[in-house]
Amino acid sequence: MNSGHDRRRRRTADECRSGRRRSWRCGSKDRATTKSATLSGDSNSHRQYQDRCCQADDRPAMHQCPPLLLRSYRISRRTGLDTAYTVGRSGMPARYRAEQVGSLLRPAELLQARASYAALKIPLEELRAKEDDAIRQALEQQRRVGIDILSDGEMRRGSWATDMAEAVDGFVPQRVELEWKGPGGGREGSTLRAAGATLKKTRKLNAHELPFLKKHAPGPFKVTVPAPSNFLLASYKAGVTDRFYPTHADFLRDLVEIIHDEIQWLVSEGVTYIQLDAPYYSHYLDPTQRERMRQTERDPDAEFENGIEGDNSCFRGIPRRNLTLALHVCRGNNRSRWYTEGGYDVIAEKLFGRLDVDTFLLEYDTQRAGGFEPLRLVPRGKNVVLGLVTTKQPKLESEDELRLRIDEAARFIPLENLALSPQCGFASVAAGNLVSEDDQWRKLELVVNTARKIWE
Numbered sequence: 001m002n003s004g005h006d007r008r009r010r011r012t013a014d015e016c017r018s019g020r021r022r023s024w025r026c027g028s029k030d031r032a033t034t035k036s037a038t039l040s041g042d043s044n045s046h047r048q049y050q051d052r053c054c055q056a057d058d059r060p061a062m063h064q065c066p067p068l069l070l071r072s073y074r075i076s077r078r079t080g081l082d083t084a085y086t087v088g089r090s091g092m093p094a095r096y097r098a099e100q101v102g103s104l105l106r107p108a109e110l111l112q113a114r115a116s117y118a119a120l121k122i123p124l125e126e127l128r129a130k131e132d133d134a135i136r137q138a139l140e141q142q143r144r145v146g147i148d149i150l151s152d153g154e155m156r157r158g159s160w161a162t163d164m165a166e167a168v169d170g171f172v173p174q175r176v177e178l179e180w181k182g183p184g185g186g187r188e189g190s191t192l193r194a195a196g197a198t199l200k201k202t203r204k205l206n207a208h209e210l211p212f213l214k215k216h217a218p219g220p221f222k223v224t225v226p227a228p229s230n231f232l233l234a235s236y237k238a239g240v241t242d243r244f245y246p247t248h249a250d251f252l253r254d255l256v257e258i259i260h261d262e263i264q265w266l267v268s269e270g271v272t273y274i275q276l277d278a279p280y281y282s283h284y285l286d287p288t289q290r291e292r293m294r295q296t297e298r299d300p301d302a303e304f305e306n307g308i309e310g311d312n313s314c315f316r317g318i319p320r321r322n323l324t325l326a327l328h329v330c331r332g333n334n335r336s337r338w339y340t341e342g343g344y345d346v347i348a349e350k351l352f353g354r355l356d357v358d359t360f361l362l363e364y365d366t367q368r369a370g371g372f373e374p375l376r377l378v379p380r381g382k383n384v385v386l387g388l389v390t391t392k393q394p395k396l397e398s399e400d401e402l403r404l405r406i407d408e409a410a411r412f413i414p415l416e417n418l419a420l421s422p423q424c425g426f427a428s429v430a431a432g433n434l435v436s437e438d439d440q441w442r443k444l445e446l447v448v449n450t451a452r453k454i455w456e
Contacts, residue, residue: 096419113130148448151224174237180337194237214269236248260318263314272323274324283340327357328362372411
């Protein structure tokens with residue numbers, strides 16, 4: 001007997017394309033409602049478009065939108081380019097079809113400036129100026145290719161998580177050996193940050209990023225923040241951390257307080273899309289990593305549940321009107337290498353069912369991520385961004401292949417709840433993956449072109 005979820009109508013990409021005019025044949029009343037919902041939205045994403053005029057009545061028709069969501073077009077007076085985005089009624093979060101994870105390749109000039117600053121050859125002001133230039137260029141390129149939700153490319157960061165150590169006192173360097181897979185893989189010495197004192201937040205993690213991004217972003221943007229759950233695995237070291245935090249639960253409480261404070265501040269500053277990066281959830285799906293935990297008398301399932309509870313605690317009391325809360329899961333992304341392997345099956349029920357987020361951005365670019373079957377466990381109304389385009393190698397995927405894979409995923413979750421992105425960022429660490437900037441932008445253009453043909 002089929003479940004209620006399985007009985008729901010599945011719309012393939014072809015069905016969606018063939019029915020794209022239905023909602024625009026409803027008459028002028030519905031079109032007026034569309035314009036009203038667009039113009040009355042009060043999120044910051046909409047305010048950034050106040051200089052744009054609504055041209056919905058004159059634009060090409062699109063597929064029938066799901067309940068509570070309306071699709072709108074606006075034309076930039078400055079650029080003359082269409083910007084398509086989805087607006088929710090009653091404060092529902094927006095839905096973006098052509099997504100990205102966050103980090104972009106740093107230009108060579110910025111990498112050189114970073115090295116010069118580290119060697120005390122240039123002042124911080126000069127480094128900041130180089131970062132500003134790189135961010136302006138990245139924002140303009142994203143606008144040009146048509147990415148729906150922008151980022152600053154994490155140009156000011158050394159890696160996806162360095163803001164945590166730089167904004168919080170109490171972390172100390174620890175040398176560890178990590179076993180990477182992929183190009184140049186193998187065991188490699190690395191420096192991680194362990195909690196070697198009671199944690200104390202000294203500034204906002206994103207304080208040096210947000211003001212510039214708010215001022216210069218030409219459209220809706222996201223801010224990425226590391227999830228507390230990462231640090232249960234990455235930063236709790238026996239003989240070091242337990243001197244200050246006797247249990248993982250003690251440690252998690254302080255981590256949650258730090259990230260909850262950050263999210264509260266971001267929302268107060270008008271940010272409408274916040275993404276928690278949580279690559280360490282992939283340790284709980286990797287058979288090798290699960291066995292290593294058991295060998296040290298740790299229960300991977302209990303720790304996984306504790307991580308979910310901690311991440312959820314970051315959202316408690318946060319006003320959700322017009323706010324998208326997202327969570328990204330990958331399997332490691334360092335110089336085109338990866339760290340973990342395995343499908344989502346073992347964690348899917350709790351990951352999708354318990355995490356209080358609107359959107360999951362999931363790595364799905366290779367067979368090591370498993371099949372789409374676990375997506376049947378995603379609750380009704382939540383969205384999944386399929387990370388089908390790889391950032392680890394330059395070869396460009398075919399649009400037909402992407403459309404086939406999206407149709408395959410739509411067997412398990414409605415097409416209306418899907419979107420497309422790369423599997424991870426292009427530069428989770430500043431050195432970046434083994435692709436060129438040209439490769440990067442061609443892949444993002446592919447994401448946009450494919451998404452437009454499927455969902456518009």
